[in-house]
Structures are given as C-alpha cells and as structure tokens.
Amino acid sequence: MGDATSQASAACPAVFIAAPSSGQGKTTVTAALARMLRNQGKVVRVFKTGPDYLDPQVLAQASGQPVDQLDLWMAGESYCRQRLFDAALEADLILVEGAMGLFDGEPSSADLAVLFDLPLVIVMDVKGMAQTAAALVAGLAGFRDDIRIAGLIANDCGSQRHRELIDAALPATIPLLAAVPRDAALALPERHLGLVQAEEVREDLEARFEAGADALLAEGLAEALLQLPPVIFDAVPDNDTIPLALHGRTIAVARDAAFSFIYQANLDLLERMGATLRFFSPLTDDCLPSCDALWLPGGYPELHAGQLAANVSMRDDIRGFFAADKPILAECGGLLYCLDTLTDYDNRTHTMLGLLPGHGAMRGRRGCQGMQTAELPEGAVRAHAHHRSMAEGTPEPIAHGRRQRHPAPGEAIYRQRRLTATYLHLFFPDNPATVAHLFGQGAASAHQTIETEESNGCN
Known part of the structure; x- marks a missing residue:
C-alpha cells in the first residue's frame, strides 16, 4: 500500500488486464479478481480504460470501491496519472481493465500500460484452441518491445488436460497464471450496448462474483498478484x-x-x-x-x-x-x-x-x-x-x-x-x-x- 505521507510518488502492485479482442472475458475476470482480493480484506482499486459506463458499474460493485475511467485522449495524461497516484495511496492492488484488443485504437490499451509501466495480464477465451492460445500470447508479447506481459489467464478452459496443453506450449517467460473453467454461472449478463447495468441485476452479479472469486482463489492467483513488484506512481504538480x-x-x-x-x-x-x-x-x-x-x-x-x-x-x-x-x-x-x-x-x-x-x-x-x-x-x-x-x-x-x-x-x-x-x-x-x-x-x-x-x- 502506498505511503500517504509521500506527496511526490506512491508505490503499489498493479496490473493491466488486456486481451487480444473484445469478448474474451476481461470484465468477468477483472471483477472476479477484485472480489477475490476484497474477500481477503484487501483494498482493490479498479480502473477501466476508455469511455465505458457499464463495466465500471460492475467493477465498482465487485471491488466495493469507486471506479474511474482512464482515457489518454479524452481525459489526458495528467488526469490519469493523478487518479492512479491517489489510488496507490490507499490500495493493496490496482487493476486496470483494458478496452477492445491490446493494440486497438489510438491511443491503445498498450499505450496506457506502457506510459504508466503497468505489467500486462492477458485474458484469452481459449475455447476451441490449445497450443494456438500460446502462439497468440507469444505474438502479442513480440509485437512491441516496450510492453511487459506478466502472464496469461486462460478463460473458458474446458478441462485439466486443456489447461496442461496450453501451459506446456507457453514461452518460459509467460506463465499461465490461472485457468478459468468453462461455466455459464461465471459470465456477466449483456444487452445491446454492453453489460446489463449492475443495479438491475445486483443479486445475480453477487453470485457470479463469488463463483469467479472461488475459481481464481483455487488457482493461487491472489498470492501471485500481491507479490508483484510495486509500480511507482507520480503525483501531478498543483499547477491549475x-x-x-x-x-x-x-x-x-x-x-x-x-x-x-x-x-x-x-x-x-x-x-x-x-x-x-x-x-x-x-x-x-x-x-x-x-x-x-x-x-x-x-x-x-x-x-x-x-x-x-x-x-x-x-x-x-x-x-x-x-x-x-x-x-x-x-x-x-x-x-x-x-x-x-x-x-x-x-x-x-x-x-x-x-x-x-x-x-x-x-x-x-x-x-x-x-x-x-x-x-x-x-x-x-x-x-x-x-x-x-x-x-x-x-x-x-x-x-x-x-x-x-x-x-x-x-x-x-x-x-x-x-x-x-x-x-x-x-x-x-x-x-x-x-x-x-x-x-x-x-x-x-x-x-x-x-x-x-x-x-x-x-x-
């Protein structure tokens, strides 16, 4: 957790949750991560990349903390930097959920992660593939030389054997952090503009958060994330x-x-x-x-x-x-x-x-x-x-x-x-x-x- 007495910078473990495309389960996994750590008494601050309204509602309910949008074009670098600094003063872990695919858009999720030196956790729906999932992650890792991939979370994994095939094919530098089982009870409800508003399905979401948290806890993911080296976040000078x-x-x-x-x-x-x-x-x-x-x-x-x-x-x-x-x-x-x-x-x-x-x-x-x-x-x-x-x-x-x-x-x-x-x-x-x-x-x-x-x- 960051030191509130330091006004120049604050340090806190942080990860950026990204994916090769939309529809991979980023929000489902991010919400489950937040609830898993919250259940352990940790303060988790979650941010959403881009101008999204619906995902932050879900993530706020899962984490029990306010969720801000981070967008380099709409909000600006200084605004994003200050929000992360403020979060680092109080959090045990910061999660930033990306938008669309990792390299999509200008600026992209990758641009935001690189600017603030955030290690990337790739969430990928692995239904219908095994070793190819490892190839895709390796391709993402090699597309730019300024990103850091901390590991893969294989979503929609069909079996233990499925998990083993993916794990064995991954490069040594990219660990398989977790495999989320194929289970309709974990997925978040959707409608025409995206997810259903959290307030409309609050009790249903609670059951899904807890199921997701249990699945990730069984993978030992809490310890892996909390032991990551802290990221240094700088404050913005009081100029304006x-x-x-x-x-x-x-x-x-x-x-x-x-x-x-x-x-x-x-x-x-x-x-x-x-x-x-x-x-x-x-x-x-x-x-x-x-x-x-x-x-x-x-x-x-x-x-x-x-x-x-x-x-x-x-x-x-x-x-x-x-x-x-x-x-x-x-x-x-x-x-x-x-x-x-x-x-x-x-x-x-x-x-x-x-x-x-x-x-x-x-x-x-x-x-x-x-x-x-x-x-x-x-x-x-x-x-x-x-x-x-x-x-x-x-x-x-x-x-x-x-x-x-x-x-x-x-x-x-x-x-x-x-x-x-x-x-x-x-x-x-x-x-x-x-x-x-x-x-x-x-x-x-x-x-x-x-x-x-x-x-x-x-x-």
Whole structure:
C-alpha cells in the first residue's frame, strides 16, 4: 500500500488486464479478481480504460470501491496519472481493465500500460484452441518491445488436460497464471450496448462474483498478484485552479435505471466548482427537486419509455423548468427524453418531454460510437458517442462534434432556449469553464478559486 505521507510518488502492485479482442472475458475476470482480493480484506482499486459506463458499474460493485475511467485522449495524461497516484495511496492492488484488443485504437490499451509501466495480464477465451492460445500470447508479447506481459489467464478452459496443453506450449517467460473453467454461472449478463447495468441485476452479479472469486482463489492467483513488484506512481504538480463558478448553485441530476451513464469525474468536478448535487428519478419521482440547473445524462430510456411517458407530473415539471429559461444539459438518452416521442424496440411510440422537436427511434444492431470534441459556443469539450438510436425531425443544430480522426461532421448539438442537447457524452474535467457556463453560471472572480491536483493535458 502506498505511503500517504509521500506527496511526490506512491508505490503499489498493479496490473493491466488486456486481451487480444473484445469478448474474451476481461470484465468477468477483472471483477472476479477484485472480489477475490476484497474477500481477503484487501483494498482493490479498479480502473477501466476508455469511455465505458457499464463495466465500471460492475467493477465498482465487485471491488466495493469507486471506479474511474482512464482515457489518454479524452481525459489526458495528467488526469490519469493523478487518479492512479491517489489510488496507490490507499490500495493493496490496482487493476486496470483494458478496452477492445491490446493494440486497438489510438491511443491503445498498450499505450496506457506502457506510459504508466503497468505489467500486462492477458485474458484469452481459449475455447476451441490449445497450443494456438500460446502462439497468440507469444505474438502479442513480440509485437512491441516496450510492453511487459506478466502472464496469461486462460478463460473458458474446458478441462485439466486443456489447461496442461496450453501451459506446456507457453514461452518460459509467460506463465499461465490461472485457468478459468468453462461455466455459464461465471459470465456477466449483456444487452445491446454492453453489460446489463449492475443495479438491475445486483443479486445475480453477487453470485457470479463469488463463483469467479472461488475459481481464481483455487488457482493461487491472489498470492501471485500481491507479490508483484510495486509500480511507482507520480503525483501531478498543483499547477491549475478550478473556479468556484458554481458556488451556491444546485444541479438536479437524473439517476435511475433509465439514466445512469454518469462519469464520477463529472460529479466530482461539479462539486469542486461549488455546486450542490441533488439526484432524482424521472421514472418514479413526481417532480424535480429544488434546483437551478438540470442534467439529463445518457442511459436506457428506450427500455423504460412507457414508464417515462406515464409519469406526467414529472414531464410537466421539467417542461415548466424549461419554459422558465433555466439551464438543461441533455446527453444521448437525455436527448431522446427531450424529444416529442420515442419509439422503442417493440415499435411502440411513447410521448416524451417535447422540449426539442423531433422523434427518436431504435435502429437494431446498427449504431454510432467514437471519440469527438463537442464544439460548443462556450468552448470545446472532449466527449464520446455510443448509441443505437436515431433522432429525426430535429431542428438545425447550432454545432457538430469534431471527430477524433475523420473530417466528416460528428454528432449534432442542439440548443432550444437554455437547453443544450446532443448524443455526445461530455467529459467535464476537459473544460470546467465551459461546463460552468452550460449550467448557467459565469466565470468566478479571481479570488474564488480552489486548487486542483491535475491538468487534463487535452487542450
């Protein structure tokens, strides 16, 4: 565990959980690892690479600790460095789960692991192969000379003989750390945008976490990980300040089964800028809490459109808030909620808020995802998009997102009165000043500032 008295650096064993592709079981294994060590009384801090919302919910439940996203493009190196340093001060082990395949994307999971000198544990679904699994791991290890592979976890292993064949074929420098048995009771439930939200299947997840923890404990994996040489994490100099631009402001944040795609970093920033946050449920509450601004984040309104439509008192209250020219930010699922109607997967059309002209509809397996910069009139904010719906009949947008690597216009950004609505999910720490303007407060005076521990390094 890191020494809290040291402000320059902290040391803690850490591993990066990667895979040759998506669908190999990274989150299943990472959650099982976290629960295994938590059951032994260890403090495990888990991070997720990329702009994922669903995996962090699962990993937070498994570890009993908050889970932050680490993304070098969206959040910046300094932000990621500070989050890891803070975790190392309190953790017995840090786990960072990668995204997609090890070398996919720019920056990739490998880039993040190399930057922070994290040893890699490769998770691979070995169903239908044996020695070939060893060949694939060897290929990953040799693709770049700056990565360190600490070993392989063979997921979906069929038998002891299957395990032995893989183990015998591995290079001497890459040990087989564990073989996770083929067992449907270990797999995590999924739906169209990824895993099912943790809150919806909490008891079911608990059983899966415990089964996975038992399977890994039998492999002796706890001792192997805790005995790894500690990784040194450096603190970020206190160079920047965050204005107290939201001091005295109360922001209502929708949070329930329909609206849950919320970065903890966004909530933390709003509070550091002085805002008071009040959470509410558009599904079950009768009205908004007393507030000065409203945030409708992304989620799954398409799965709850009937209930959202039936909550007439909430819809009327939000409409009144909008008519009073109070600031509203609606992202992705929040955008769909603001339209006139939403047609769900069963082709049933439901009345929504009607704050923004247009109609939302689901479009099967086709969708849009990717990193973009939201080019808002108040300033640019880095963001990402991930949706399988479309909005039609909408007004002319005031701006578009700028794609990370493609010249075509990105997601539309709409504005009606004080409502800002877009499919983009904004990462607030990238531009706190713009976020303060979105929620209806101008720049603070020079003396109304607080020190921040990181510089996001994005602009």
